[in-house]
Amino acid sequence: MAIDATHWLSLLSPTFSFSLWSKTIPVLAAATPEAEKGPLVLAAVLLSLVIIYFASKIGAELSNWMGFPPVLGELVGGVVVGISALHLLVFPESGSSASDSVLMTFLQGTSGLSLDTIGEVFQTQSEVMSVLAELGVIVLLFEIGLESNLKELMAVGIQAVVVAVVGVVVPFVAGTAGLMLLFGVPAIPAIFAGAALTATSIGITSKVLSELGRLTSKEGQIILGAAVIDDVLGIIVLAVVASLAKTGEVDVSNVIYLIVSASSFLLGAILLGKVFNQSFVAIADLLKTRGGLVIPAFIFAFLMAYVGAAIHLEAILGAFAAGLVLDETDKRKELQKQVVPIADLLVPIFFVTVGAKTDLGVLNPAVPSNREGLLMAIFLIVVAIVGKVVTGLAVFGQPQLNRLAIGVGMIPRGEVGLVFAGVGSASGALSEATEAAIIMMVILTTFLAPPLLRFVFQEPASVPAKESD
Amino acid sequence: MAIDATHWLSLLSPTFSFSLWSKTIPVLAAATPEAEKGPLVLAAVLLSLVIIYFASKIGAELSNWMGFPPVLGELVGGVVVGISALHLLVFPESGSSASDSVLMTFLQGTSGLSLDTIGEVFQTQSEVMSVLAELGVIVLLFEIGLESNLKELMAVGIQAVVVAVVGVVVPFVAGTAGLMLLFGVPAIPAIFAGAALTATSIGITSKVLSELGRLTSKEGQIILGAAVIDDVLGIIVLAVVASLAKTGEVDVSNVIYLIVSASSFLLGAILLGKVFNQSFVAIADLLKTRGGLVIPAFIFAFLMAYVGAAIHLEAILGAFAAGLVLDETDKRKELQKQVVPIADLLVPIFFVTVGAKTDLGVLNPAVPSNREGLLMAIFLIVVAIVGKVVTGLAVFGQPQLNRLAIGVGMIPRGEVGLVFAGVGSASGALSEATEAAIIMMVILTTFLAPPLLRFVFQEPASVPAKESD
Numbered sequence: 001m002a003i004d005a006t007h008w009l010s011l012l013s014p015t016f017s018f019s020l021w022s023k024t025i026p027v028l029a030a031a032t033p034e035a036e037k038g039p040l041v042l043a044a045v046l047l048s049l050v051i052i053y054f055a056s057k058i059g060a061e062l063s064n065w066m067g068f069p070p071v072l073g074e075l076v077g078g079v080v081v082g083i084s085a086l087h088l089l090v091f092p093e094s095g096s097s098a099s100d101s102v103l104m105t106f107l108q109g110t111s112g113l114s115l116d117t118i119g120e121v122f123q124t125q126s127e128v129m130s131v132l133a134e135l136g137v138i139v140l141l142f143e144i145g146l147e148s149n150l151k152e153l154m155a156v157g158i159q160a161v162v163v164a165v166v167g168v169v170v171p172f173v174a175g176t177a178g179l180m181l182l183f184g185v186p187a188i189p190a191i192f193a194g195a196a197l198t199a200t201s202i203g204i205t206s207k208v209l210s211e212l213g214r215l216t217s218k219e220g221q222i223i224l225g226a227a228v229i230d231d232v233l234g235i236i237v238l239a240v241v242a243s244l245a246k247t248g249e250v251d252v253s254n255v256i257y258l259i260v261s262a263s264s265f266l267l268g269a270i271l272l273g274k275v276f277n278q279s280f281v282a283i284a285d286l287l288k289t290r291g292g293l294v295i296p297a298f299i300f301a302f303l304m305a306y307v308g309a310a311i312h313l314e315a316i317l318g319a320f321a322a323g324l325v326l327d328e329t330d331k332r333k334e335l336q337k338q339v340v341p342i343a344d345l346l347v348p349i350f351f352v353t354v355g356a357k358t359d360l361g362v363l364n365p366a367v368p369s370n371r372e373g374l375l376m377a378i379f380l381i382v383v384a385i386v387g388k389v390v391t392g393l394a395v396f397g398q399p400q401l402n403r404l405a406i407g408v409g410m411i412p413r414g415e416v417g418l419v420f421a422g423v424g425s426a427s428g429a430l431s432e433a434t435e436a437a438i439i440m441m442v443i444l445t446t447f448l449a450p451p452l453l454r455f456v457f458q459e460p461a462s463v464p465a466k467e468s469d
Numbered sequence: 470m471a472i473d474a475t476h477w478l479s480l481l482s483p484t485f486s487f488s489l490w491s492k493t494i495p496v497l498a499a500a501t502p503e504a505e506k507g508p509l510v511l512a513a514v515l516l517s518l519v520i521i522y523f524a525s526k527i528g529a530e531l532s533n534w535m536g537f538p539p540v541l542g543e544l545v546g547g548v549v550v551g552i553s554a555l556h557l558l559v560f561p562e563s564g565s566s567a568s569d570s571v572l573m574t575f576l577q578g579t580s581g582l583s584l585d586t587i588g589e590v591f592q593t594q595s596e597v598m599s600v601l602a603e604l605g606v607i608v609l610l611f612e613i614g615l616e617s618n619l620k621e622l623m624a625v626g627i628q629a630v631v632v633a634v635v636g637v638v639v640p641f642v643a644g645t646a647g648l649m650l651l652f653g654v655p656a657i658p659a660i661f662a663g664a665a666l667t668a669t670s671i672g673i674t675s676k677v678l679s680e681l682g683r684l685t686s687k688e689g690q691i692i693l694g695a696a697v698i699d700d701v702l703g704i705i706v707l708a709v710v711a712s713l714a715k716t717g718e719v720d721v722s723n724v725i726y727l728i729v730s731a732s733s734f735l736l737g738a739i740l741l742g743k744v745f746n747q748s749f750v751a752i753a754d755l756l757k758t759r760g761g762l763v764i765p766a767f768i769f770a771f772l773m774a775y776v777g778a779a780i781h782l783e784a785i786l787g788a789f790a791a792g793l794v795l796d797e798t799d800k801r802k803e804l805q806k807q808v809v810p811i812a813d814l815l816v817p818i819f820f821v822t823v824g825a826k827t828d829l830g831v832l833n834p835a836v837p838s839n840r841e842g843l844l845m846a847i848f849l850i851v852v853a854i855v856g857k858v859v860t861g862l863a864v865f866g867q868p869q870l871n872r873l874a875i876g877v878g879m880i881p882r883g884e885v886g887l888v889f890a891g892v893g894s895a896s897g898a899l900s901e902a903t904e905a906a907i908i909m910m911v912i913l914t915t916f917l918a919p920p921l922l923r924f925v926f927q928e929p930a931s932v933p934a935k936e937s938d
């Protein structure tokens with residue numbers, strides 16, 4: 001016998017239900033929608049996971065078979081099950097309601113619940129799936145940190161800074177100036193669009209590098225280091241642009257706060273890591289029960305992720321720093337091996353969710369603002385690609401490096417560009433056409449980068465295609 | 470750059486925030502509590518996980534060091550951080566609000582959010598943690614299924630049925646009759662209390678057996694098989710008792726439905742499993758990308774868990790059946806190895822949550838109904854223990870078996886007993902004293918069973934103390 005609490009109540013009603021150890025309240029609550037909801041949330045989460053795993057595996061295998069990085073297939077798999085196609089996995093943020101979700105319609109049909117209750121189930125299931133996706137990208141960056149080497153990363157530090165700075169400045173200036181001069185866009189929206197061109201998606205780029213077996217190459221480490229710095233720069237750029245749009249001025253104290261907190265967090269993590277290394281190994285050696293290595297490691301990773309988020313940076317930066325620190329320990333290999341199946345289970349949730357939330361409707365030329373935005377989109381895409389590709393050229397004194405690969409590695413903008421579009425749109429600064437253009441740019445750079453990266457890293461690396469098993 | 474959507478908005482406001490790939494709505498939503506909430510939910514989940522992992526690891530290590538099964542320490546660790554002591558991890562079902570949660574108070578202090586928003590964060594965080602705990606017990610039972618062997622389980626099938634039936638009938642009859650004759654309790658509440666004595670907690674008992682290295686012993690397989698049958702019998706008993714309390718009659722069609730669906734599910738899973746075995750290995754061999762074994766396995770496990778729940782059985786029964794089926798394949802060993810770290814990460818969430826939700830206040834003699842219930846509780850505890858210990862004696866024709874161990878293995882009632890108490894209380898049938906007595910019985914059998922089991926399995930088994938790493 002196990003976890004069922006409200007389950008039993010289900011025998012009295014046409015719904016089925018399951019929940020945890022509830023002392024006295026479950027039954028009183030059973031009369032309310034709250035208790036009817038709980039069981040269905042788990043059912044909805046289980047089915048969502050099944051859909052995600054199907055989409056990710058079929059997508060990854062087809063992509064791999066066609067010579068593309070598997071993650072591209074996971075993204076496309078997400079698009080297929082998501083808002084753009086099958087509607088199996090949709091989210092309320094994009095304006096969907098429970099009745100737009102095929103999964104919710106199915107659950108409502110099989111459980112006979114009211115529309116109101118299903119609406120709540122949909123809301124909660126979406127929140128749970130979003131948290132699981134975020135845990136997925138946190139685990140991904142933790143794993144990437146474990147695969148990376150702090151010393152090697154520091155060794156390419158200067159090149160990474162150069163790549164990051166060039167990769168922020170060039171697209172920003174070219175994008176903003178081009179929109180103002182060529183398209184007559186006013187300054188504020190042009191600045192927003194320019195800012196949206198700055199930020200590389202660590203998640204997508206590091207996953208592709210890892211899949212190509214290039215993460216630990218010098219190029220891979222420069223890209224990764226640059227993407228991390230880029231992330232911090234992007235946060236600062238957004239703070240500046242957003243306060244500019246809001247008040248017409250730059251909130252200098254906030255910018256200084258961000259710079260100081262970001263630097264002290266990353267440096268602090270590395271310094272503290274040198275001390276913590278030893279204690280971590282000592283603690284893990286002391287523990288005699290199951291999970292004696294993986295649990296302390298995840299305590300550290302989740303704590304760092306929390307701190308990264310709490311100081312207005314990002315959870316994934318904290319997880320990455322935690323991985324870097326633990327990579328320095330003797331337990332590295334053992335830990336890496338144990339993290340693989342955990343990542344295999346959680347990371348696809350992130351990529352499929354990203355795909356599922358991508359609304360390809362913005363590419364539909366039948367919508368006027370899309371048509372209007374099309375030329376602008378083409379311009380932004382060119383700037384997005386060229387502006388990052390040139391960063392490779394800025395790397396000096398390393399003639400043997402694959403500079404093109406470095407530049408291409410910085411291309412995917414991922415979801416961050418969408419955030420800029422969103423903030424700009426909410427502030428009223430962006431026209432619909434400009435917003436649509438930014439979204440098209442983000443979609444195309446995200447989906448183009450994996451095959452391009454594979455192409456520029458043409459020479460075969462010693463990659464086991466099936467790393468995990 | 471990564472997953473931040475509303476994060477960026479945080480720079481405009483005193484809250485911090487992070488969420489996923491949101492196209493256009495995040496910003497509009499940012500004005501609402503919904504968007505302020507998202508980021509804090511992840512922060513709250515990360516901190517809850519850190520608390521859970523600390524509690525589980527410290528508890529498990531201390532328990533192991535004192536010679537008890539680690540899971541007892543995880544339960545006690547949960548009690549320490551939960552509603553009974555530190556209030557770090559509390560749940561709204563037990564009547565707690567956000568202000569009762571130390572974690573929420575901390576988050577409110579650091580984020581400056583309104584009480585209303587924190588209330589919503591608390592609600593969502595609790596829902597997410599409950600789903601994670603349920604996924605934890607699903608993974609546990611999947612792993613137990615993988616560790617078990619269908620043939621061995623079938624070989625002890627008759628003994629398991631005998632143990633299950635005796636273990637349901639004896640405590641039910643003795644408990645009901647005793648309460649009526651000795652305590653003058655009316656029939657309906659006495660039947661409820663008797664029914665609450667029937668159900669063994671698969672989760673706790675199988676975890677302890679696994680920790681003692683006895684899961685695959687003949688005794689272990691009998692206990693496991695009996696606990697599964699017991700689970701199904703318990704569902705039927707509750708259906709009968711609940712409809713009795715509600716309408717005064719037994720809903721025969723529902724009982725027949727349950728018996729048929731339970732039998733066809735378990736048999737169907739086993740038969741289908743024989744066919745699916747081959748296809749599973751073929752599919753896993755085909756897959757070339759990461760997670761090529763673990764993802765198909767979890768698709769199957771989660772799908773079976775969903776089906777188990779959807780037909781009014783339990784999610785964990787589905788997961789157990791999935792594990793049993795996959796145990797038959799050539800991939801067993803490889804899969805088991807990969808499931809270990811996943812279980813290490815998810816299973817403690819379940820046990821700590823069970824502990825955290827246990828309100829030891831019911832043991833407080835200062836409360837009148839607790840005092841009144843005390844004698845009844847002592848009686849119920851004696852029946853609960855003796856009524857299950859005798860089941861071992863009912864096993865025939867196996868003189869070499871440790872019959873005491875079989876009986877003791879059936880003792881833990883876990884949360885299911887609480888459900889009976891809850892259903893009874895909601896139907897108005899149970900007095901406060903009777904309800905308190907049932908809860909005391911459940912708490913004591915749950916916490917007594919692990920050390921007792923260790924004691925009766927005294928002779929050392931060939932167990933590696935640290936199985937996972």
